[in-house]
Every structure is written in structure tokens, then in C-alpha cells.
Amino acid sequence: MIDNPFYSHEFHGDYDLISIGELGLEEGGAIPDCQLAVATFGTLNEAKDNAILIPTWYSGTHQIWRDVYIGPDHALNPEKYFIVSVNQIGSGLSTSPHNADEANASIAMSKFPHVTIGDNVVAQERLLREHFGIDRLALVVGGSMGAQQTYEWAVRFPDKVLRAAPIAGTAQNTPGDYLIAEAMREATVSDPGWNGGEYSSNADVLGGLTRQAHIWAVVGFSTEFWKQEVWRALEFDSKEAFLAGFLEPYFTAMDPNDLLTQSWAWQRGDVARHTGGDLAAALGRITAKMFVMPIDEDQLFPVRDCKPEQQLVPGSELRVINDVLGHLGLFGVAPTYMPQIDQHLGELLATEV
Amino acid sequence: MIDNPFYSHEFHGDYDLISIGELGLEEGGAIPDCQLAVATFGTLNEAKDNAILIPTWYSGTHQIWRDVYIGPDHALNPEKYFIVSVNQIGSGLSTSPHNADEANASIAMSKFPHVTIGDNVVAQERLLREHFGIDRLALVVGGSMGAQQTYEWAVRFPDKVLRAAPIAGTAQNTPGDYLIAEAMREATVSDPGWNGGEYSSNADVLGGLTRQAHIWAVVGFSTEFWKQEVWRALEFDSKEAFLAGFLEPYFTAMDPNDLLTQSWAWQRGDVARHTGGDLAAALGRITAKMFVMPIDEDQLFPVRDCKPEQQLVPGSELRVINDVLGHLGLFGVAPTYMPQIDQHLGELLATEV
Numbered sequence: 190m191i192d193n194p195f196y197s198h199e200f201h202g203d204y205d206l207i208s209i210g211e212l213g214l215e216e217g218g219a220i221p222d223c224q225l226a227v228a229t230f231g232t233l234n235e236a237k238d239n240a241i242l243i244p245t246w247y248s249g250t251h252q253i254w255r256d257v258y259i260g261p262d263h264a265l266n267p268e269k270y271f272i273v274s275v276n277q278i279g280s281g282l283s284t285s286p287h288n289a290d291e292a293n294a295s296i297a298m299s300k301f302p303h304v305t306i307g308d309n310v311v312a313q314e315r316l317l318r319e320h321f322g323i324d325r326l327a328l329v330v331g332g333s334m335g336a337q338q339t340y341e342w343a344v345r346f347p348d349k350v351l352r353a354a355p356i357a358g359t360a361q362n363t364p365g366d367y368l369i370a371e372a373m374r375e376a377t378v379s380d381p382g383w384n385g386g387e388y389s390s391n392a393d394v395l396g397g398l399t400r401q402a403h404i405w406a407v408v409g410f411s412t413e414f415w416k417q418e419v420w421r422a423l424e425f426d427s428k429e430a431f432l433a434g435f436l437e438p439y440f441t442a443m444d445p446n447d448l449l450t451q452s453w454a455w456q457r458g459d460v461a462r463h464t465g466g467d468l469a470a471a472l473g474r475i476t477a478k479m480f481v482m483p484i485d486e487d488q489l490f491p492v493r494d495c496k497p498e499q500q501l502v503p504g505s506e507l508r509v510i511n512d513v514l515g516h517l518g519l520f521g522v523a524p525t526y527m528p529q530i531d532q533h534l535g536e537l538l539a540t541e542v
Numbered sequence: 543m544i545d546n547p548f549y550s551h552e553f554h555g556d557y558d559l560i561s562i563g564e565l566g567l568e569e570g571g572a573i574p575d576c577q578l579a580v581a582t583f584g585t586l587n588e589a590k591d592n593a594i595l596i597p598t599w600y601s602g603t604h605q606i607w608r609d610v611y612i613g614p615d616h617a618l619n620p621e622k623y624f625i626v627s628v629n630q631i632g633s634g635l636s637t638s639p640h641n642a643d644e645a646n647a648s649i650a651m652s653k654f655p656h657v658t659i660g661d662n663v664v665a666q667e668r669l670l671r672e673h674f675g676i677d678r679l680a681l682v683v684g685g686s687m688g689a690q691q692t693y694e695w696a697v698r699f700p701d702k703v704l705r706a707a708p709i710a711g712t713a714q715n716t717p718g719d720y721l722i723a724e725a726m727r728e729a730t731v732s733d734p735g736w737n738g739g740e741y742s743s744n745a746d747v748l749g750g751l752t753r754q755a756h757i758w759a760v761v762g763f764s765t766e767f768w769k770q771e772v773w774r775a776l777e778f779d780s781k782e783a784f785l786a787g788f789l790e791p792y793f794t795a796m797d798p799n800d801l802l803t804q805s806w807a808w809q810r811g812d813v814a815r816h817t818g819g820d821l822a823a824a825l826g827r828i829t830a831k832m833f834v835m836p837i838d839e840d841q842l843f844p845v846r847d848c849k850p851e852q853q854l855v856p857g858s859e860l861r862v863i864n865d866v867l868g869h870l871g872l873f874g875v876a877p878t879y880m881p882q883i884d885q886h887l888g889e890l891l892a893t894e895v
Contacts, residue, residue: 364781365765372729372756379749381734400728407725408760412718412844428717488841491765 190289190297193391195442196281201252204228204282209315212278215462218302222292225316226251226282228274230259231267233321240323241265243274244313244331244338246358246519247451248443250276257521264534270327275313277334278304279450286386286446298446299386306334306458310341314349325349328538329477332356332519333490334451337458340498343475344460351542353477354534356510357484357519360498361468362458366489369408370452376400377445386446394445401448402440406432411486411515419513423522472501479505480537482530486515508533543642543650546744548795549634554605557581557635562668565631568815571655575645578669579604579635581627583612584620586674593676594618596627597662597684597691599711599872600804601796603629610874617887623680628666630687631657632803639739639799651799652739659687659811663694667702681891682830683707685872686843687804690715690811693851696828697813703830704895707887709863710837710872713851714821715811719842722761723805729753730798739799747798754801755793759785764839764868772866776875825854832858833890835883839868861886 194200204226212223228251233240243254243265251274259265265272276282279301289297296302317323329350331339336358343353344360359366380397382388391398414420420431440448464470481499483492492509499507510529512518521527547553557579565576581604586593596607596618604627612618618625629635632654642650649655670676682703684692689711696706697713712719733750735741744751767773773784793801817823834852836845845862852860863882865871874880 363765364768364771365760365763368756368760368768368781372753372760375753375756376725376729376732379729379732379753396732400725400732403721403725403728404757407718407721410718412716412841412847415717415721416847418717428721488765494765494769 191287191390191444193281193287193444196288196444201250201282202228202255204251204276207316207320209312209319212308212312214302214308215305216303220278220284220293220296220302222284223278223312224284225312226276226280227316228255230255230272231270233271233323237323238325238327239270240317240321240326241270241272241328241330242313242317242326242342243272244309244329244335245274245277245280246331246333246335247455248440248448250280250282253520257527258530263527264531264538265330273317273321275316277309277338277451278312279447279454281444281447285444286450287444301446301450304450304454306337306341306454307345307462309454310338310345313338314346325351328352328354328534330354330356330534331358333358333516334455334458336490337362337455340460341458343477343479344463344471347474347476350477352537352540353475353479354482354537355479356482356530357487357490357516359458359490359494360460360472362456363494367456369404369489370456373401373404374449374452376404377449383445388445391441391444395441398441398443398445399437402436403432405440406436408488409515409517411488411513413486413513414515417513468498469501472498473503475502475505478537478540478542480508480533481505482508482510482533484510484512484515484518486513486518489516544640544743544797546634546640546797549641549797554603554635555581555608557604557629560669560673562665562672565661565665567655567661568658569656573631573637573646573649573655575637576631576665577637578665579629579633580669581608583608583625584623586624586676590676591678591680592623593670593674593679594623594625594681594683595666595670595679595695596625597666597682597688598627598629598633599684599686599688600808601793601801603633603635606873610880611883616880617884617891618683626670626674628669630662630691630804631665632800632807634797634800638797639803640797654799654803657803657807659690659694659807660698660815662807663691663698666691667699678702678704681705681707681887683709683887684711685709686711686869687808687811689843690808693813694811696830696832697816697824700827700829705890705893706828706830706832707835707890708832709835709883710840710843710869712811712843712847713813713825715809716847720809722757722842723809726754726757727802727805729757730802736798741798744794744797748794751794751796751798752790755789756785758793759789761841762868762870764841764866766839766866767868770866821851822854825851826856828855828858831890831893831895833861833886834858835861835863835886837863837865837868837871839866839871842869
């Protein structure tokens with residue numbers, strides 16, 4: 190167990206650690222005591238029909254949703270809805286390689302088992318049912334890996350998901366995306382400090398995490414972001430200063446094993462696992478009213494990868510978000526980003542289902 | 543001096559090593575004895591007005607031009623033209639960090655000076671003038687870094703370039719491109735075997751070069767190349783087999799210092815160095831008839847980066863090449879690629895200037 194101060198209430202505010210017990214895993218093995226870090230906003234009504242679930246993305250936690258997406262002036266309004274953000278397994282807040290306590294000692298660090306998008310969704314469903322008594326969700330919404338989990342929810346538990354909004358993510362990960370995540374993985378584990386996953390501090394892997402940050406710089410933003418020097422709006426004087434002041438500290442604060450647990454799941458996200466590889470059959474199962482929301486400048490999940498999936502979801506709509514930041518537009522930096530998100534999510538939540 | 547069998551006549555066929563003497567460099571320092579590896583095809587006519595120059599791209603040599611682009615059934619027809627392909631400094635065939643002989647011992651390996659696109663063009667101009675007596679070029683054509691050199695030729699020596707065709711490259715490198723090359727550099731030099739550039743064999747840097755190959759896999763091809771599994775046409779059974787059988791051996795055979803000499807120049811390619819940063823003024827100098835030929839699926843040099851430059855070149859035309867391979871379409875793998883190249887270059891060569 191490594192003490193990494195980034196994964197704490199100091200940096201992430203209020204959340205509860207809730208055990209859902211042992212979690213058997215799709216790829217074999219189990220998490221002996223699966224603890225999920227859960228942040229809630231608003232109040233569950235008596236009918237228990239005002240719940241919204243937000244699964245988290247790679248490297249992200251509930252924090253960005255709390256700070257950017259949730260509020261009385263947003264579609265994700267805690268005065269109307271009971272919003273539950275569940276940090277994914279391996280997020281560093283929920284059970285993760287670096288924080289394995291006594292109960293999970295057998296899966297600490299390099300011994301952590303492979304966790305899938307499906308495992309996360311199964312864990313979330315158990316949490317919502319057993320801990321909150323929630324059987325149906327007014328909305329599942331997530332970005333990137335959160336979109337993967339959103340699709341997984343809608344396919345795996347169609348009766349439980351009334352509405353769904355995958356933002357900047359796919360139902361079936363593309364090979365190009367797999368290779369991007371692989372290059373990030375290699376950038377990290379090639380650091381001699383990685384030591385087969387048995388480092389003593391994430392600082393041992395500083396070089397590898399920095400290189401991963403630099404690959405994110407390339408694929409996470411659009412080429413136009415760099416060309417138009419959009420980072421100037423964030424008060425940086427050069428692209429190097431932006432890297433050093435934004436992306437590098439973001440990733441180097443994190444735990445390498447945790448990140449790799451997430452990217453392993455990201456690489457293999459695929460709802461067609463439920464239908465013997467038949468993507469159309471899997472997406473055809475969806476009964477939720479779905480808005481598919483790719484970002485136009487996204488290099489990781491371009492519109493042309495998202496649109497064919499959307500067309501396989503009955504009754505769904507394609508709602509493209511315009512943001513020159515590309516995939517990392519998800520951070521909500523552009524002032525034009527959240528108004529688009531709010532408009533679409535507001536419309537979706539207002540749809541009778 | 544390292545003996546790397548890849549950089550040999552066995553792998554690259556016929557070429558001549560021609561010394562142009564000492565070459566002073568834009569960024570300071572000099573190459574004491576600059577030797578250029580030059581492959582020629584066809585015969586220079588008496589008027590010396592049928593010469594075509596082909597500078598080379600990152601990691602590439604004259605070999606790919608010889609095997610794919612040049613021939614009696616191509617626009618680059620050696621029965622009509624005297625075609626001179628000059629391998630760039632740092633290519634591994636011309637003077638490069640790994641092959642510094644006695645005369646260049648002072649700049650061997652990690653001591654190799656920074657070489658720019660402009661230095662390469664100055665060296666080529668001297669070679670053509672002093673060795674071949676060529677003062678004017680019927681055409682300069684190159685891909686990627688060869689396109690950078692093509693632009694540099696047209697801006698630096700407007701009177702000497704009658705026609706020019708930059709394929710899949712820009713006149714002014716973009717920051718996005720800079721960051722891509724930087725991620726590749728970091729993938730390489732982070733290998734402990736790199737040893738500050740003083741390895742004893744490129745094999746010492748096998749891991750770093752492999753990681754560089756994997757970043758090329760992501761940005762060098764289009765996402766659609768991977769999604770449509772276009773590599774199946776090359777007789778591979780999986781994307782992993784394609785990587786292991788194509789991209790990895792391609793890059794791991796090469797010399798890391800040589801590659802870095804090239805990428806340093808690539809990152810800083812900019813014809814506006816001649817005009818105090820004014821790109822419009824630099825491109826406005828061009829008198830060559832120019833066809834700007836980006837590849838539609840290119841992630842490194844997308845059409846939207848090439849088109850604004852083309853619009854600054856008087857009398858130029860935009861000729862977009864369609865190729866799902868993206869940037870590495872330059873290899874000429876798709877059967878639809880060379881017919882497009884031949885059509886445009888043929889038309890350009892037929893243009894009276």
C-alpha cells in the first residue's frame with residue numbers, strides 16, 4: 190500500500206468509501222473487498238426515480254463532475270436529481286492497486302487483477318441496489334471511459350436505464366484507440382523506476398508518467414488547439430509552460446498501476462462481448478433514450494467512430510459537441526462547452542420515457 | 543563510428559557518396575566533410591534542364607522513391623528526366639552521427655551538431671551546382687520532410703526551381719507536429735541503452751526504437767486504417783503481427799542518433815525563418831509552379847494545415863491525395879496511391895513555366 194496524497198479528501202473533497210463485498214471478475218479472479226468511492230449530490234426522492242449515475246473516466250474522478258458539470262445552474266441539477274458519481278475501480282479512490290488494504294493485500298500493486306468495463310458496471314449496479322435501493326436510473330451519463338460504462342449499462346441492464354448519454358466515447362473500442370492506450374502504457378512501464386509495478390512511490394516513475402502526459406498532449410487535444418494556441422486562454426505563455434503547468438503535474442501526481450488498471454479496461458471496452466461479437470445485436474438491446482455526444486475535434490473518439498454506433502441504437506440521437514480542445518474538452522475549459530452539454534442533457538432529461 | 547548493416551548498398555542498392563566539403567550550419571558549427579549519398583536515375587541532357595530533385599523523408603532514403611515512384615511507367619520517368627535523389631544529412635547514408643569517419647570524428651554520435659531543413663537544401667544546391675553543373679530544376683518533389691525541403695528550395699532559391707510538389711508536408715511545421723516528434727524522441731532517449739547517445743549499437747536502444755515505432759503506428763496511419771484492418775491486404779493476420787512484421791523491424795534497424803538528427807530538423811522546419819517569421823511573405827516569394835499535395839487521411843500534415851499554406855503560394859494548386867493509410871500512404875502500399883501521384887506530377891511536369 191502506497192501513501193499517495195493525491196488520492197485523498199484534501200484533493201477530492203467529500204466522498205464515501207462503500208464496500209460492496211467480494212467482486213468476482215469477468216476475466217477471472219476477484220477483488221476480495223471491493224470498495225467504491227462514491228460522491229452524491231442532492232436527495233433521492235421517495236419514488237427513487239430521480240437518480241442519475243455518473244461513472245468516471247481515465248485519470249478522472251467525481252471531482253471534475255462536481256466542479257464543472259453539476260450544479261443548480263446545470264442540467265445535472267442536485268436540486269432536482271439525486272446524482273451519484275461512482276469512481277471506477279483503479280481510479281485511485283475506489284479499490285485500486287496502490288491502496289490495497291489488509292483485506293485486499295493479495296491483490297496489491299502488480300498483483301491487481303484485470304478489471305473490465307463490465308466489472309465496473311456490475312459493481313455499480315450492486316452498489317445502487319444494495320446500498321441505495323435504486324432499481325432504475327433516470328439517466329446514466331459519462332465521458333470517455335465513463336461513456337464506455339454508460340453504453341455497458343444500457344446494454345447490460347436495459348430495464349434499469351431510462352436515459353443514457355455517452356459523451357466522447359464508444360461502445361466498442363477501436364483498434365486505433367487500443368494502440369494509443371498501448372503507447373501510453375509503454376511510455377509508463379518502460380521507466381526503470383516502474384520495476385515491474387513494484388515501485389515504492391509514483392515519484393519513482395516520474396519520467397514514464399511525464400512521457401505519458403506528453404502523448405496525451407498529442408492525442409488528447411486537437412491539432413487546432415495547438416495551432417491556435419488555445420492554451421493562452423489558460424494564462425500560459427508557451428506550449429511548454431502549459432505542459433509543465435497543466436498536463437505534467439496532472440499525470441505525475443497519479444499512481445502508475447492505477448492508471449494501467451484503467452487503461453486495460455479502456456482498451457477492451459466492448460458491449461459486443463454480450464452478443465458473441467455482434468455489435469448491432471448488442472446496441473439493438475438498448476431501450477434507454479440515448480443521446481450520443483461525440484466532440485467534433487476528438488482524436489480518440491472521433492465522430493466517425495461514434496456515429497455508426499449511434500445509428501445502431503434504436504431511437505437514439507447524435508448530438509455533436511463543438512470544441513477545439515478535442516477529447517480533453519471534457520475538462521470543460523472552453524466557455525462554449527458546458528452550455529452545449531447542458532442543452533443536450535436538459536433536453537434528454539425532459540424527454541418522457 | 544558504428545557499423546550498422548542497414549545503411550549499406552546491400553539494403554539500399556546503388557548510390558554514390560559525394561563530398562561537398564565543409565558545411566557551415568545555420569544553428570552554428572559545421573560538418574567538416576559533408577558527404578551526401580546520391581542516387582541518380584536517367585541522363586542529364588545537354589541543356590541541363592531535365593533535372594528533378596528528390597530530397598528524402600524522416601527514416602526514408604532514395605530507396606523507396608526508386609522502388610515505388612520512379613520508372614518508365616511513372617511521371618518520374620528516368621527515360622525523360624535526370625532524377626537525383628539526395629539522402630538528407632542524418633539519414634544514415636549521408637553524413638550522420640553513427641557513420642562519422644576520421645574527417646568527421648569531432649561530430650560523431652552525441653557530438654553531432656543540429657542540422658536544419660535549410661542546411662540540407664544549401665548542401666543539395668552546392669552538390670547540384672558543383673558536382674552536376676545543374677543550375678535549374680525542372681521539379682523538386684518530396685514527401686513529409688522531403689516536402690519541407692521542397693518548400694525550402696522554392697523559397698530560398700526561387701530562380702532555380704521551376705516546379706515544386708510538396709507531398710504530405712508543410713512549409714512551417716505545426717506545434718502539434720512538433721509535439722508528436724517530441725514524443726517519439728522521448729520514447730527513444732528514455733531507453734537506458736540510449737546512454738546519452740553513446741550506445742555501442744542501435745540494438746542497445748531496441749526498446750526505445752520499438753516504442754517509437756508504436757507511436758508511429760498511432761499517428762502515421764489513420765484511425766480508419768486500423769478500423770478497416772487495411773493491414774490484411776499486406777498479408778498479416780493481426781495488427782500485432784503487422785506491427786511486429788512491418789513497423790518494428792523498420793525502425794529498430796535504424797540508428798537512434800540519426801533519427802534524432804532528422805527529427806530535430808523536422809520539428810523546426812519553417813520557411814518563415816527567411817522573412818522574420820512572416821509566412822505569407824516567405825511563401826509569396828515562390829515563383830515555381832507548385833502543386834501542394836496533402837493526403838486526406840494524414841494526421842501529421844492534415845489538409846487543413848496544408849491548404850492555408852497553399853493559398854499563400856502564388857499560382858499554386860491544391861491536389862489532395864486520397865489514401866486511407868494516412869501519412870504512411872507515402873510508402874505507396876495502396877494500389878490507388880501511385881496513379882494519383884503520377885497524374886498530378888505528370889500534369890505538373892507538362893505545365894509550361
